[in-house]
Amino acid sequence: MRAADFISPEERKRLESAIASAERNTSGEIRIHIERKCTSDPRERALRSFHKLGMTKTSARNGVLIYVACESRQFAILGDKGINEAVPAGFWKDICDNLGKAFKEEKYVEGLESAVILVGKKLKAFFPYMSDDVNELPDDISIDEN
Secondary structure (H helix, E strand, C coil): CCHHHCCCHHHHHHHHHHHHHHHCCECCEEEEEEECCCCCCHHHHHHHHHHHCCHHHCCCCCEEEEEEECCCCEEEEEECHHHHHHCCCCCCHHHHHHHHHHHHCCCHHHHHHHHHHHHHHHHHCCCECCCCCCCCCCCCCEEECC
16 A cells, blocks of 8 residues: 555545644644555654654654554654653553554544544643744645655
8 A cells, every 4th residue: 555545635634634733732743654664663663754854853842753654554653852851651652552443443544633632632731832832843744655
């Protein structure tokens, strides 16, 4: 399966809307990156994508990447340095558990949308939205056919 075929254009808009909505509650920056296949540790692959997408360039270092390897049915959720220094251990566990359950049920878009919303809610406690907040990263879904 091509990564571009993993979600339809309508589903892509739905997820981008969820990202924009979630970011209205937090100064954190959320991205989804989809690749076709992951043949190594998905966290390592996600970290490479995190840097490639420039996600370390936010002023508060509060970017979050939801990485998906669609053909491999693998994913990872990574937060930048500012988040990792502020949140407790296991901060992403419930989101990963819910996303894993949705993937097993082949409810990919629903799982990703729910993950985005939950990331926004959880980040709000540590990185609340500020009146002068600037959207530092695009809300669009990044796709790599690797």
